[in-house]
């Protein structure tokens with residue numbers, strides 16, 4: 261089975277620093293009448309007991325789901341439920357379980373709850389609760405993952421981070437991956453961090469006459485259809501300017517990224533050490 265796009269997506273999203281990760285979807289947007297490729301991401305076991313079985317139920321009106329093979333696990337489908345079993349995922353380990361399904365042509369737009377039953381060697385988690393409108397998601401103990409049925413899928417922002425700054429610094433760098441699941445290009449046009457920066461620009465580093473220089477991209481940057489763009493030290497970055505205070509490791513800063521099509525996306529940027537190359541490279545893969 262081919263999970264071409266998802267493989268690319270997962271490679272860049274699997275280690276995203278998720279706050280109190282429960283069970284989440286790698287690609288949370290699905291389009292009516294189109295094949296939805298996603299994966300559920302398991303963040304932890306049950307009270308330190310490893311996960312040994314996962315059952316995910318998709319809407320009954322959608323096409324029969326198909327799961328990607330996963331080394332060490334057996335996959336079976338019962339109606340619209342996919343069951344992974346026979347493997348072991350340690351409590352502290354993050355796991356992704358990929359699948360795809362055809363979204364019903366007449367699927368109503370909006371959020372759709374997907375129940376997940378996670379069985380561990382000892383105990384289980386029933387991720388079946390729905391977050392009610394107006395309710396703080398943090399108050400819900402076992403929220404089910406939610407797929408958004410949308411007319412066109414939006415760009416996803418993964419692994420956002422800001423680099424800590426030395427005392428007195430007036431600028432800081434911001435980084436993330438942008439993955440565009442849509443068949444149309446999108447464009448990151450601007451960014452802002454009103455709580456800490458007077459203004460923010462989109463920059464690139466480029467060789468000019470043998471030296472690395474930085475230049476502003478006032479038109480922003482295109483995120484190609486079914487493509488991704490990586491912001492990282494030494495390459496594209498967000499440049500936070502007129503800093504109101506230094507950024508220190510461990511802090512987390514709210515930013516807003518504005519895309520042509522996806523609109524304004526609010527993102528929490530954790531602050532990493534001054535020398536940090538980024539979250540991906542800290543992982544021992």
Ligand SMILES: [Cu+2]
Nearest residue numbers: 463474497499
């Ligand atoms: Cu810059």
